[in-house]
Amino acid sequence: MSDTAYYIISAVFVIGVLSGIALMSKVKYAVTGNFLSAVCMAGAIIITMIKYDILPVWLLWASMAAGTVISLIWIYKVKMIEMPQLVAVYNGFGGAASAFVAILTLVNGSALSVFSLITSGLAMAVGLVTLTGSLVAAGKLARIIDGKQIVLKGHSVISNTLLVLSLASVVAIGFGAIDTIALVIVCSLVSAAFGVIFSIRVGGADMPITISLLNSFSGVAGAIAGLAVSDILLVTIGGIVGASGLLLTQIMCRAMNRSLSDILLGGHKGSGPAQEEPESVSQTPEESNEEVPAETDVRDVLRQAKNIIIIPGYGMALSQAQMLVRQLSDKLEENGATVKFAIHPVAGRMPGHMNVLLCEADIPYDKLYELESINDEFKDCDLAIIIGANDVVNSAARYRKDTPIYGMPVLNADLAKHAIICNYDLKPGYAGVDNPLYSKKTGVTFMLGDAKDSLAKLIEMI
Amino acid sequence: MHPVILVGLFIAATLVGYKVIKNVPSLLHTPLMSGMNALSGVTVLGTLVATAKAVELQSQILGVIAIVLAMINVVGGFGITHRMLKMFRTKEDGDNE
Numbered sequence: 001m002s003d004t005a006y007y008i009i010s011a012v013f014v015i016g017v018l019s020g021i022a023l024m025s026k027v028k029y030a031v032t033g034n035f036l037s038a039v040c041m042a043g044a045i046i047i048t049m050i051k052y053d054i055l056p057v058w059l060l061w062a063s064m065a066a067g068t069v070i071s072l073i074w075i076y077k078v079k080m081i082e083m084p085q086l087v088a089v090y091n092g093f094g095g096a097a098s099a100f101v102a103i104l105t106l107v108n109g110s111a112l113s114v115f116s117l118i119t120s121g122l123a124m125a126v127g128l129v130t131l132t133g134s135l136v137a138a139g140k141l142a143r144i145i146d147g148k149q150i151v152l153k154g155h156s157v158i159s160n161t162l163l164v165l166s167l168a169s170v171v172a173i174g175f176g177a178i179d180t181i182a183l184v185i186v187c188s189l190v191s192a193a194f195g196v197i198f199s200i201r202v203g204g205a206d207m208p209i210t211i212s213l214l215n216s217f218s219g220v221a222g223a224i225a226g227l228a229v230s231d232i233l234l235v236t237i238g239g240i241v242g243a244s245g246l247l248l249t250q251i252m253c254r255a256m257n258r259s260l261s262d263i264l265l266g267g268h269k270g271s272g273p274a275q276e277e278p279e280s281v282s283q284t285p286e287e288s289n290e291e292v293p294a295e296t297d298v299r300d301v302l303r304q305a306k307n308i309i310i311i312p313g314y315g316m317a318l319s320q321a322q323m324l325v326r327q328l329s330d331k332l333e334e335n336g337a338t339v340k341f342a343i344h345p346v347a348g349r350m351p352g353h354m355n356v357l358l359c360e361a362d363i364p365y366d367k368l369y370e371l372e373s374i375n376d377e378f379k380d381c382d383l384a385i386i387i388g389a390n391d392v393v394n395s396a397a398r399y400r401k402d403t404p405i406y407g408m409p410v411l412n413a414d415l416a417k418h419a420i421i422c423n424y425d426l427k428p429g430y431a432g433v434d435n436p437l438y439s440k441k442t443g444v445t446f447m448l449g450d451a452k453d454s455l456a457k458l459i460e461m462i
Numbered sequence: 463m464h465p466v467i468l469v470g471l472f473i474a475a476t477l478v479g480y481k482v483i484k485n486v487p488s489l490l491h492t493p494l495m496s497g498m499n500a501l502s503g504v505t506v507l508g509t510l511v512a513t514a515k516a517v518e519l520q521s522q523i524l525g526v527i528a529i530v531l532a533m534i535n536v537v538g539g540f541g542i543t544h545r546m547l548k549m550f551r552t553k554e555d556g557d558n559e
Binding site (some may be wrong): 014018019022024025027030031034035037038041044045048049052057059060063064066067068070071075078080083085087090092093094095096097098100101103104105106107108115211214217218221222223225226227229230232233234235236237238240241242243244245247248249276296297321343345348350351352353355356359361364365366368370391447455461 | 463465468469471472473474475476477478479481482483484485486487488489490491492493494495496497498499500501502503504505506507508509510511512513514515516517518521522524525526527528529530531532533535536537538539540541542543544545546547548549550551552558
């Protein structure tokens with residue numbers, strides 16, 4: 001095939017992939033968009049095999065078939081609550097594959113240019129950081145590893161040293177200073193170690209940011225590998241993935257009121273036990289929990305409310321209460337109420353996770369509202385039902401400048417006429433800041449304990 | 463291809479991608495990410511060429527592993543995205559079925 005033909009066809013595929021993503025901006029066309037991207041990817045594989053004249057190599061087909069079979073079994077089995085760890089593992093695989101391309105290029109390539117050498121080295125470093133970082137993140141999300149932040153003695157010194165060593169070995173590869181194979185091994189080990197060190201420092205609730213960032217890295221690794229082997233499809237599509245991950249990282253950082261450097265370098269909100277003691281920052285009057293409204297009141301509130309907003313949080317997902325949430329919403333609607341769902345950007349463990357969980361429970365997506373579009377409606381709503389959410393409804397973020405969550409966008413559940421809180425307990429959330437909503441004297445009902453039990457009680461009351 | 467053109471393509475793709483992806487509603491961010499997993503599997507193109515060129519056994523083994531991993535990303539990524547997107551529906555859609 002002529003180069004010109006290859007470039008033109010490649011351009012068509014890249015435009016196809018971009019159109020596929022563009023179609024995802026409307027839910028209605030999203031399935032079509034995904035399909036279009038998939039077709040373009042299949043086309044890209046075929047055209048590359050034709051260009052390099054490797055169609056008849058059976059080993060390639062066998063390997064691709066093996067990957068296909070493994071992935072089909074895997075995605076058939078995976079549960080929606082496990083999506084964050086699945087995406088994390090896939091980020092890692094993408095990084096690893098790119099790193100291996102780079103290693104093969106370095107080991108087998110002859111007379112590589114300095115540009116190819118350096119980009120190969122970089123792709124290997126970024127790819128392996130993505131691999132180990134993602135595996136640690138996935139382990140934390142799947143609770144195989146303790147989800148808490150792990151900070152080693154001299155953590156920053158270790159990570160900075162590893163980073164410098166890794167970059168130094170990439171430069172050394174570029175100038176062919178010493179034996180390439182030796183350098184490849186050193187660079188691999190150092191980069192892999194850096195990935196682990198960087199990922200263990202991130203706490204569970206910061207995971208949405210980490211996996212978005214690693215998503216970006218997996219694309220960037222592919223793009224850099226593309227630079228090394230002069231493959232325009234790798235360069236462009238890798239760049240698109242990198243951009244997507246970066247965008248999501250920004251969105252998550254904004255939603256959590258954190259800067260990226262805080263999370264990566266262990267900034268202002270450490271794992272210090274001081275912040276886990278509610279008393280230390282307590283402004284709660286002692287008598288707050290005494291006047292628990294009688295059950296009949298709750299019953300009335302539930303039956304009479306016309307405008308209801310449900311705020312699901314990760315606690316709901318953990319107790320697997322999605323189906324009960326849907327039953328509750330159905331019953332309330334039968335009763336003549338309007339039910340909407342308010343979804344905070346960080347309600348789950350990855351961007352958009354809560355939407356997927358609710359849609360899985362057959363809740364129509366047009367009832368799911370983003371923070372910006374629903375926050376003004378709380379003041380007119382009769383009842384807000386909070387299920388396993390805490391920091392995202394903490395109104396302290398609006399006015400208490402001394403707290404780490406100050407300025408973070410929150411759902412204004414405190415403005416609703418009445419709030420029912422179905423949380424496990426009244427401890428502050430991950431941010432360790434007391435929620436003023438908990439100390440409101442009127443208009444708040446607590447249903448503490450497992451969300452499933454609380455919801456079952458609520459459903460019975462209607 | 464000249465390195466400058468490649469780097470230029472990378473920057474262009476990143477910028478265009480950023481603009482397009484910005485329009486995806488946060489409702490669909492999880493499927494977007496799994497879709498991106500599939501796209502990051504584009505590195506399978508590099509693995510195919512590198513493996514075909516590999517002569518030594520160790521290189522071939524590494525290449526095969528790379529193809530399998532990248533292919534898991536491609537098929538798994540698109541597959542799980544499809545599975546998720548199909549769950550998103552409105553009340554009317556649900557009644558029609």
